[in-house]
Structure formats: structure tokens, C-alpha cells
Amino acid sequence: MAKVVCSCGAELNNQEAPNNIQLRVYTDKEWDExxxxxxxxxxxxxxxxYDVWKCPICKRIYVYESDSFSPIMVYRLEQ
Ligand SMILES: [Zn+2]
Known part of the structure; x- marks a missing residue:
């Protein structure tokens, strides 16, 4: 996966390396192991x-499972 259009209209891509879009998220337990x-x-x-992407404009968080093209979870900023 290299490009996603956020609900706010922003185009997110991870072609730049390093980039500020993709987050590396581990639980504390996973990290400890x-x-x-x-x-x-x-x-x-x-x-x-999980492959976790953050929109720099609206701060939405998209969570993908390894090979899926549609997110399994989407978080929107409450405040
Ligand atoms: Zn957005």
C-alpha cells in the first residue's frame, strides 16, 4: 500500500522514507519481547x-492489517 486518500481529502503516501505518515506501533509487551x-x-x-497511518491535516488514524487495502479501524480526533 503506498497511497490513501483521507476522508478530509488529503492524499497520504508513504513513498518518502522516512515519512511522517506511517507510525510504528507496538504494544509494550510486544516491544519488551x-x-x-x-x-x-x-x-x-x-x-x-498493524500498519498505522496518520493524516497530518485532520489527525485521523487509519489502522490496516498486513495485506488489507481497507482499514480495519479508523479513529477521528474528538476535540
Ligand atoms: Zn485527513
């Missing part, structure tokens, strides 16, 4: 379970 060794290198860190 990842870091449970003597030394951790960036390449040793597994991909997060």
Missing part, C-alpha cells in the same frame, strides 16, 4: 502487527 536480548539492531526489529 523484541528487546529481550543483549543488543538489538534496527534490522532485528520486526514489522509491527
Amino acid at each position: 523484541i528487546c529481550d536480548c543483549e543488543s538489538i539492531q534496527p534490522w532485528m526489529i520486526p514489522e509491527p502487527k
